[in-house]
Amino acid sequence: MKIFNEQHQMFRATVRSFVEKEIMPHVEEWETAGQMPRWIWPRMGELGLLGVEYDEKYGGGGSDFLTSAILHEECARSRSGSFAMAVGVHCDMASPHLYWTGSEALKEKYLPAMCRGEALTAIAVTEPGGGSDVAAIRTRAVRDGDHYVINGSKMFITNGATADVFFLAARVEAGSEGKRHQGISVFLVERTTPGFTVSRTLDKMGMRASDTAELSFQDMRVPVENLLGREGVGFYEVMRVFQRERLVAGLHAVAMADRAVADTIAYVRERQAFGGPLSDKQVIRHKLADLATQIEAGRWLTYAACAKFAAGEDCVREISMVKLFTAEMVNRVAYDCVQLHGGYGYMREYAVERFARDARLMTIGGGTSEIMRDIIAKAILP
Amino acid sequence: MKILVAVKQVPDTATQVKISSDPKAIDTAGITWIVSPYDEFAIEEALRIKEKRGQGEVVAVTLGPDRAKETLRSALAMGCDRAIHVNDPALANADTMTTARALAAVVKQEAPQLVLCGRQAIDDDAGAVGAQLAEVLGWPCASWIMEETIDADAKTVRVGRQVEGGLEVFDIPLPAVLSAQKGLNEPRYPTLKGIMGAKKKEIKDVKASDLGLSSITPELSITALEALPARPPGRIIPGDVKDAVKELVRSLREDAKAI
Ligand SMILES: Cc1cc2nc3c(=O)[nH]c(=O)nc-3n(C[C@H](O)[C@H](O)[C@H](O)COP(=O)(O)OP(=O)(O)OC[C@H]3O[C@@H](n4cnc5c(N)ncnc54)[C@H](O)[C@@H]3O)c2cc1C
Numbered sequence: 001m002k003i004f005n006e007q008h009q010m011f012r013a014t015v016r017s018f019v020e021k022e023i024m025p026h027v028e029e030w031e032t033a034g035q036m037p038r039w040i041w042p043r044m045g046e047l048g049l050l051g052v053e054y055d056e057k058y059g060g061g062g063s064d065f066l067t068s069a070i071l072h073e074e075c076a077r078s079r080s081g082s083f084a085m086a087v088g089v090h091c092d093m094a095s096p097h098l099y100w101t102g103s104e105a106l107k108e109k110y111l112p113a114m115c116r117g118e119a120l121t122a123i124a125v126t127e128p129g130g131g132s133d134v135a136a137i138r139t140r141a142v143r144d145g146d147h148y149v150i151n152g153s154k155m156f157i158t159n160g161a162t163a164d165v166f167f168l169a170a171r172v173e174a175g176s177e178g179k180r181h182q183g184i185s186v187f188l189v190e191r192t193t194p195g196f197t198v199s200r201t202l203d204k205m206g207m208r209a210s211d212t213a214e215l216s217f218q219d220m221r222v223p224v225e226n227l228l229g230r231e232g233v234g235f236y237e238v239m240r241v242f243q244r245e246r247l248v249a250g251l252h253a254v255a256m257a258d259r260a261v262a263d264t265i266a267y268v269r270e271r272q273a274f275g276g277p278l279s280d281k282q283v284i285r286h287k288l289a290d291l292a293t294q295i296e297a298g299r300w301l302t303y304a305a306c307a308k309f310a311a312g313e314d315c316v317r318e319i320s321m322v323k324l325f326t327a328e329m330v331n332r333v334a335y336d337c338v339q340l341h342g343g344y345g346y347m348r349e350y351a352v353e354r355f356a357r358d359a360r361l362m363t364i365g366g367g368t369s370e371i372m373r374d375i376i377a378k379a380i381l382p
Numbered sequence: 383m384k385i386l387v388a389v390k391q392v393p394d395t396a397t398q399v400k401i402s403s404d405p406k407a408i409d410t411a412g413i414t415w416i417v418s419p420y421d422e423f424a425i426e427e428a429l430r431i432k433e434k435r436g437q438g439e440v441v442a443v444t445l446g447p448d449r450a451k452e453t454l455r456s457a458l459a460m461g462c463d464r465a466i467h468v469n470d471p472a473l474a475n476a477d478t479m480t481t482a483r484a485l486a487a488v489v490k491q492e493a494p495q496l497v498l499c500g501r502q503a504i505d506d507d508a509g510a511v512g513a514q515l516a517e518v519l520g521w522p523c524a525s526w527i528m529e530e531t532i533d534a535d536a537k538t539v540r541v542g543r544q545v546e547g548g549l550e551v552f553d554i555p556l557p558a559v560l561s562a563q564k565g566l567n568e569p570r571y572p573t574l575k576g577i578m579g580a581k582k583k584e585i586k587d588v589k590a591s592d593l594g595l596s597s598i599t600p601e602l603s604i605t606a607l608e609a610l611p612a613r614p615p616g617r618i619i620p621g622d623v624k625d626a627v628k629e630l631v632r633s634l635r636e637d638a639k640a641i
Pocket of ligand 1: 054156371
């Protein structure tokens with residue numbers, strides 16, 4: 001079965017060359033620094049890698065969802081979960097709110113700079129008091145003339161310390177009993193808005209080159225035209241973009257696992273023990289066969305959902321399965337790849353050690369495995 | 383200024399080449415095909431010449447089977463204006479001289495002022511076609527160039543060729559054939575816009591008869607391909623560093639004769 005055409009393959013070659021030549025040599029340095037340099041964004045913009053699906057009139061590529069899928073697979077092959085995540089957030093978790101729900105004027109104003117990599121974006125939904133339970137958010141937006149006045153805080157925001165534009169979910173009315181999903185809206189907020197503060201950058205287990213921040217807003221005045229979509233139905237829009245985000249997470253997990261297993265195969269072929277390479281031992285060969293099989297299952301589950309999503313079909317159940325299966329799978333792969341590296345797998349100088357820490361996020365970020373099971377359960381036993 | 387770039391589709395550099403059941407050919411199953419890397423330098427240089435002069439046309443040409451069209455589309459995605467695909471079963475076993483003759487026929491029809499190619503294709507590494515093409519055309523030729531500057535009225539080109547320890551600089555009248563060495567430039571990646579735009583550019587299919595090539599008898603033919611002998615396993619020298627280094631030096635000198 002073939003899902004990518006020749007044009008897709010050419011695009012893959014471009015992203016792969018870019019990642020191998022311009023990203024991979026810096027991965028260790030960025031991990032240590034705890035951040036990625038700004039130049040990657042305009043460089044990616046120049047190559048047409050940001051906004052691949054957006055209309056050309058906004059500086060986008062005018063291409064399709066499978067082109068985005070390739071971008072994310074290739075970024076995740078970089079051995080830097082951080083890089084993949086930063087690109088994923090900018091291209092397919094944050095800016096889609098503008099593209100799919102924003103007004104013409106807002107799109108004209110902001111999308112070109114996002115596609116050129118001059119304006120970096122972030123998505124701010126999670127709060128200290130609510131992650132899985134999106135409806136529990138408490139950040140308030142109160143209408144005051146031509147503005148909304150926003151007060152509140154956000155937690156765990158990827159690109160939070162560096163982004164220029166934020167897509168912020170806030171309550172425009174207090175949710176009432178039984179209607180708690182109503183009254184949420186998404187706002188486009190520039191980081192230079194008075195009242196906007198990055199409270200702190202968070203120190204993490206993995207994804208260490210990606211900045212994750214806590215944000216706070218105090219009497220932050222946002223023009224009414226920066227409201228995305230219709231007032232009060234933001235919850236449903238957030239949920240729609242979550243579908244895209246979760247597919248991207250699936251693509252990331254499969255590509256990360258694939259790279260780690262390839263690295264591990266190279267390692268066990270080299271490593272000598274008991275008079276021969278480890279790769280001669282049947283136990284090790286079978287273990288790798290199992291890992292390769294799990295990755296293949298994850299890949300095709302993901303591709304099948306990608307095809308449905310690209311065709312505009314409803315596939316919440318399938319996408320939730322992708323997110324659940326691939327996130328759990330990449331962690332099993334991480335455990336075994338570290339094991340197959342022995343003591344070296346526990347050492348910072350081996351990429352597999354970072355992979356295991358990066359992979360750990362996958363069952364938590366973008367919707368936890370438990371929440372995915374909840375969604376699937378609701379679909380199969382209503 | 384019109385520039386023709388000759389490119390070849392070759393197996394990806396990471397391919398583990400296997401000999402097929404026909405001992406005169408490689409097994410092409412599962413191979414990923416790419417533009418020969420030296421040809422990418424040639425494409426890049428042609429595009430830079432056009433950009434620098436602010437006008438001109440870059441035409442990519444390849445001789446190869448149907449799949450070689452992908453190579454032309456990559457060249458178009460990088461920025462070439464159009465492409466010519468010499469695709470004829472009669473040329474399936476073309477040796478370097480036959481390839482040069484076919485390309486020369488294309489050059490005569492297109493009449494470019496410059497032909498660029500890679501210093502060699504990385505599949506059979508013959509490195510002969512560029513010079514043979516120049517010979518058939520009766521044009522001057524410089525191989526393995528590291529730099530070039532074309533004068534304002536496109537009458538001559540100054541080229542720097544890589545030689546041991548430095549550059550050999552020539553002035554050559556145009557039209558000429560130049561072959562690119564690594565270091566000539568850093569090839570661009572096709573941008574998404576370039577890739578999308580490549581679909582709309584022309585690829586002309588050409589048969590041997592369109593080029594006036596009647597009798598095609600290769601002067602070279604392959605007798606057999608042989609795989610390299612398997613690499614002997616590495617050796618780990620045990621013991622403390624002082625003794626191990628002594629043994630290493632002895633072994634490099636006496637067994638491997640490397641120093
Ligand atoms: C590195 C990183 C980057 C992130 N980036 C962003 C970002 O850019 N933007 C953003 O908005 N958010 C971001 N997040 C937040 C992320 O989406 C949340 O952490 C995640 O949704 C879980 O929410 P929580 O942390 O509040 O955990 P909780 O919701 O408190 O969950 C704690 C545990 O309880 C389980 N649980 C919760 N509810 C149920 C239930 N009903 N049934 C069974 N089990 C349940 C969960 O599965 C989990 O195991 C990021 C998080 C991290 C760690």
